[in-house]
Amino acid sequence: MNLQKLTFTALFIALGVLSAHLIYIPVVVAKCFPVQHAINILLAVFLGTRYSVSAAFGISVLRNLLGTGSLLAFPGSMIGAALSGILYRKTNHILGAILGEVIGTGIIGGLLAYPIAKFILGTKVAAFFFVIPFLVSSIGGSIIAYLIYLTPLTKFFRSKISEK
Numbered sequence: 025m026n027l028q029k030l031t032f033t034a035l036f037i038a039l040g041v042l043s044a045h046l047i048y049i050p051v052v053v054a055k056c057f058p059v060q061h062a063i064n065i066l067l068a069v070f071l072g073t074r075y076s077v078s079a080a081f082g083i084s085v086l087r088n089l090l091g092t093g094s095l096l097a098f099p100g101s102m103i104g105a106a107l108s109g110i111l112y113r114k115t116n117h118i119l120g121a122i123l124g125e126v127i128g129t130g131i132i133g134g135l136l137a138y139p140i141a142k143f144i145l146g147t148k149v150a151a152f153f154f155v156i157p158f159l160v161s162s163i164g165g166s167i168i169a170y171l172i173y174l175t176p177l178t179k180f181f182r183s184k185i186s187e188k
Contacts, residue, residue, distance in 0.1 A: 028185065033075045033082075036063050040083035044092040049161060057087075057097070061129060061165020064105040065121045066172060070185060073109025080105035095144060099136035100158050104129030118173050122166040130159035 043059040060083060067076035080101035087093030107128030112121035134155035141147040141154070172178065 029071050029075055032071065032185075033067065033079050036067055037079050037082045037086070039063065040079065041086045041090065041092075044083075044087050044090075049157065057093075057101075058161050058164035058168060060097075060101050061104060061125050061162045062169040062172065063165075064101065064108050064129070065118070065125050065166060065169035068105060068109035068112045068121045068124070069118055069173065070182060073106060073113065076105040076109045077102055095140050096137045096154070099140065100129040100133030100154075100162075103133045103136070104162060107132070118170060122170060125166055125169075126159065126162045129162040131155060134158035 040060055040063050044057060047057070047059050049058075060080070063083070064076050064080055067079050081098070084093060084097040084101050087097055088095065104125045105128070107124035108121045109124070111124035112118070114120060134157075135152070137154040137158070138149065138152075141149055
């Protein structure tokens with residue numbers, strides 16, 4: 025494992041956990057978290073699928089332990105991070121990562137949130153209840169990630185990672 029990549033992943037995890045106190049959209053038992061989606065995309069692009077999924081899991085665990093998240097953070101964030109990394113690797117373009125995040129979190133994660141909400145959390149919601157808020161959150165996070173990706177700092181960051 026690359027120590028530099030692990031360090032950047034840890035920094036993104038810290039950013040994700042800290043920003044959970046500032047930016048989220050409450051929807052019944054879910055807390056939609058656009059910064060999480062931006063982190064998923066940026067890590068998928070900069071470091072790869074493994075680091076993106078690991079950070080999504082770490083952020084979800086820490087947010088749940090600190091009371092700023094719910095169990096619904098796991099399916100959305102981790103599936104979005106995985107699909108974002110896979111599609112980025114296939115397309116080698118940030119729009120592939122964005123599409124993966126939106127489909128993974130917004131649609132697949134939104135659908136997988138239903139059984140968790142119904143059977144584990146005991147919430148009575150319709151099967152497609154979480155799809156719209158998860159889509160809105162992942163699209164918002166995708167816009168944030170794309171804007172960050174366009175900055176000169178991103179080019180510097182990518183050059184430093186690729187040096188190793």
